[in-house]
Amino acid sequence: VGLAEERRQLTGGQQQRVLGKVEERGFFCRSCGSGDFEVGEALYVGFLFLSEDHDNYVVALTCTNTDCRTPRTGIKLRGAEFLR
């Protein structure tokens, strides 16, 4: 079974731009406080969810701290911020 139709894989450059936004916003892991993440796929939420602006995505972030109890989180970004 392949990737769900709403999610998309990101290129290396796109992942780097996401990490740049993580740093710029001071985003940290709510479980362990770490600021180091691996970037996963992006979910286009602008179409599916009423509260979301049209260009919104949620990008998967996984905390790299191996002791973190809930490492899976995400950051909300506009497509223009990382999909170039």
Added chain:
Amino acid sequence: VEFGYPWWLRIEHFVNIIFMVFLIRSGLEILATHPKLYWNDDSKPGSEWGRFTKKVMPKDKLYDTLDEEESYSSIVSMPGHKMLGMGRHWHFITVLGWILTGIIYVALLFITGQHHRYVPYSWEVFPRAFQDIVTYLSFDLPPTLPGQPFNAIQQLSYGAVIFVLAPFQILSGAAQSPAIEARFPWFVKLWGGRQWARSLHFFGLLAFVGFIIIHVLMVTVHGFGGETAKIIFGREEHRVWATLITFAALIAVVILNVIATKYTLSHPRNIQRWFGAVIMKVRKLGLHPLTSRQNYRKSELSPEHRVNGKPPDVDSYKIMAVHDFADYKLEVGGLVERPMTFTLEELRTFPTKQTQRVLHNCIQGWTSIGEWSGVPLRQIVKLVKPLPDARHIVFWTMQDTERDEPSAEGVGRFYETIDLDLAYHPQTLLAYEMNGGPLPIKHGAPLRLRLETQVGFKMAKWIERIEFVSDYSHIGGGMGGWREDNVFYDQDVGI
């Protein structure tokens, strides 16, 4: 046989007027909930041949069929104001009475020999009927057939309404039942598909309305007093009284409709309980035991399956979704010997994976054909072992209707209940895949119910907990589900 107007025929005629008015008005209420008619079972947006709405749907935002619902006036629909649940209750309670009256009427026609008035015994009746139409159009009255109370066109019209149109409406209505479609897929195909049956049912409605208009016009043309006297007193006498009684009866029918409509709008729960008590018994007897045996071809799958319900608009859900629901857990508990928790991965690697290609029936009237894969619910039931008291299964979802579904009237967490025995049906499935891919978010990811003998709203999406209970009266509004509590649908919906 002496063709007269026996007392039972006259009573039936009046009762039929009442039933027909309620049937037509409640039918229009049901149509209002999805005011589009199709010749394809995909119900693809834009492919409708009939459209009774001016609403335009957005292209850049997910919309569902609840957003397409229309609110018709109580003057045309029963009860009006976007109350599908009430419209259905009136339609089904009336149709039961109408069918019962019809059976008694037809039986008495044959027992007494009165049916001969409606049955043509010679091909000659057709050219004579044509000649009768020409005569009417020449502002004259055609002669009656030899030894008959009617002329040829009257005989053919009445015969067609009683012996063709009425059964046609009953059968095309039955062809829209998911339970019947699921058990006898050939029957719905006989009609050309579910949407053909729905469209033809609509043409049946038009035919009835057309007949009623022409019938009343002809009564007037033939002499209102004399004709109404026949159907009130049984013979042409007391014409003035007959006219007055007819108008009084019509006013009574209007008053009955006004009272019924106002009461339905102000006390929908009472209607749901009273009518539901009768309707549910009939459904449990006739439709509930039917099991799904569908297997549509891959080529028949809808390119775009329609959607109802909107996904949980909350960050925790979106984060879970972007990680392919790795943190998802399905809790199964309540009245069971072994409460269990499953991750999505555990469900995906469950020893039994079942795939089925089936017709989805929304309560609003649209359909789509989809392929669903997942774990048969009976396998989960087998693992958790329900206690002897368990009678129903509650599916708790992640959807908050106030937050996620503004087009639905009501608030609170969405849930639905089903009777435990439905879990053992061969095509009752906890689906995590659709059309060969992961279940899309808009269709209920990560997990939704497939219950092919019931209408769509019972198939809870975005499920997070399954609970076995002995009774659902203490849950939510106590009616057996969020839609039952808030929009007055029935708990068991095989049609």
